[in-house]
Amino acid sequence: MSTTAGTVRRDAVADDRWQAGVAGYGLGLLRIILGVTFLHEAAWKIPPAFGQPTGDGLWEWTNFAISDPVFPPYTLIVENVVLPAFPFFGWLVFLGEAALGGFLIVGLLTRLFAAIGVLQSLAIAFSVLNVPGEWSYAYYILVAGMLAVVLGGGGRALGLDGVLRPRWSTSDSRIARLGLVLS
Amino acid sequence: MTGGVRTAALVLGVLGVVGGVLGFAVSAGQPFTAAEGARVGELFHLNPLGSAVSVALGAVALAGAWLRQRAVVLATSAGWLVAALLTVAQSGREVNLLGGTASTLALFLGLGAGLLALAIAPVETGPDAAPGGGGVAG
Numbered sequence: 001m002s003t004t005a006g007t008v009r010r011d012a013v014a015d016d017r018w019q020a021g022v023a024g025y026g027l028g029l030l031r032i033i034l035g036v037t038f039l040h041e042a043a044w045k046i047p048p049a050f051g052q053p054t055g056d057g058l059w060e061w062t063n064f065a066i067s068d069p070v071f072p073p074y075t076l077i078v079e080n081v082v083l084p085a086f087p088f089f090g091w092l093v094f095l096g097e098a099a100l101g102g103f104l105i106v107g108l109l110t111r112l113f114a115a116i117g118v119l120q121s122l123a124i125a126f127s128v129l130n131v132p133g134e135w136s137y138a139y140y141i142l143v144a145g146m147l148a149v150v151l152g153g154g155g156r157a158l159g160l161d162g163v164l165r166p167r168w169s170t171s172d173s174r175i176a177r178l179g180l181v182l183s
Numbered sequence: 184m185t186g187g188v189r190t191a192a193l194v195l196g197v198l199g200v201v202g203g204v205l206g207f208a209v210s211a212g213q214p215f216t217a218a219e220g221a222r223v224g225e226l227f228h229l230n231p232l233g234s235a236v237s238v239a240l241g242a243v244a245l246a247g248a249w250l251r252q253r254a255v256v257l258a259t260s261a262g263w264l265v266a267a268l269l270t271v272a273q274s275g276r277e278v279n280l281l282g283g284t285a286s287t288l289a290l291f292l293g294l295g296a297g298l299l300a301l302a303i304a305p306v307e308t309g310p311d312a313a314p315g316g317g318g319v320a321g
Binding site for chain 1: 271
């Protein structure tokens with residue numbers, strides 16, 4: 001009887017470990033999809049004016065935070081901080097989204113970049129959530145997906161973090177310690 | 184350069200080569216340094232020169248990883264990062280040598296930073312590891 005119970009427990013533990021491994025791969029796949037999403041979406045942020053003179057592109061989408069407000073404090077920030085210094089914020093989006101795409105796809109320093117991804121996804125949501133025709137759930141899924149990658153350390157399967165963390169953990173160097181924290 | 188680090192560098196090298204080959208396929212007929220590169224699928228933009236750079240850097244990274252030459256992988260990571268800087272400086276302008284956009288920058292950054300991290304990864308320590316390992320640049 002006790003042998004049977006012990007076998008069942010061992011099977012359950014083995015099943016849990018297998019399940020955890022599969023979940024890691026699922027999270028890795030989610031991270032890659034989110035990275036590809038940002039890589040794809042980065043393409044239409046065109047420097048140096050980012051659509052300001054013609055009223056399209058990133059300029060138009062940023063202005064949706066004012067024409068179709070979602071979160072009043074964010075609208076206030078866009079109106080008084082972002083638009084007056086638009087080229088600076090355009091470059092920030094250009095570099096930020098490119099970095100999100102690149103680092104999330106290869107799974108390097110994943111927790112850092114997914115955390116930045118949460119912030120950027122919130123900024124996007126606060127800009128366009130109420131625009132007629134937008135599917136608002138897409139933005140909830142984007143934020144939730146990024147959060148899952150942050151919390152789960154989504155670069156440890158199908159990513160460079162998974163390859164590098166064992167080596168970083170045996171090193172005393174500052175870079176290695178930083179890598180462990182940010183992955 | 185051994186184990187998973189070497190395998191990961193091989194994968195990144197293959198990604199660079201495949202990206203460049205696809206770039207050649209979609210940019211066929213474009214001027215060699217067209218400012219607006221052709222788009223690979225719904226992903227990144229490359230013109231024929233950008234495609235050639237991607238194939239060349241990917242192939243050298245692949246060779247470096249295959250031959251376990253850390254310095255070669257490090258050099259290709261520098262090459263990708265220079266391509267990334269060039270894309271930042273020229274994207275959206277009249278002269279855009281590689282034909283890239285922010286999407287292309289994502290590709291270059293991912294491959295450059297990824298290969299850099301692999302090239303400077305601490306050497307594996309353990310019973311089978313060579314003595315003196317463990318340093319970041321080892």
